[in-house]
Amino acid sequence: MINVLPDLPSGLLGFELGPGPLHAEDYRDVLLPALERAAGEGDGIRLVLVVPEFDGMSGGALWQDLKLGVEHLRAWKRLALVxxxxxxxxLTGMFGWMVPGETRVFPLAERAAAVGWAAAS
Structure with missing residues (x-):
């Protein structure tokens, strides 16, 4: 399940995972439309992703995740993983360099700092 984070600064997308495993529909119905809007606006994608727990993902969700990164490769500006x-x-520390734009990991207790960092120019 993917839930939209409310009350974020303009131009910043935010989502929280869980509870339960991720499915392709979560990407298709929640995440993808928001990312496509942000990419189309031309200011780049700034994203806060909060993951308090992870209950796995279906094969379809994994495929959607891979497609998502490739389709909007040049639009990524900042990704804050909380x-x-x-x-x-x-893994984010090891492979974050593969994600276009900047990537940073924050502990759950620093969620507000992650929002501030991701929204900054």
Whole structure:
């Protein structure tokens, strides 16, 4: 499940995962339309992704995730991952360089700082 984060600064997208596993419909119905709007506006995609827990993802969700990154490759500006999940933080640190734009990991307790960083120019 993907939920939209309310009350974010203009130009910033925010989503929180869970509870339950991610499915292709979560990407198609929630995440993709918002990212396409942001990419079409020309100011780039700035995203805060909050992951308090991770219950896995279907094969279709994995495919949607991979497509999402490739289709909007040049539009990514900043991605703030907010999580206390160790393996997720570690993998983002190792492979964040592969994501266009800037990527930074914040602990759940620093969610407000993540929003500020992602929204900044």
């Amino acid at each position: 999580t206390d999940i160790g393996w997720m933080s570690h």
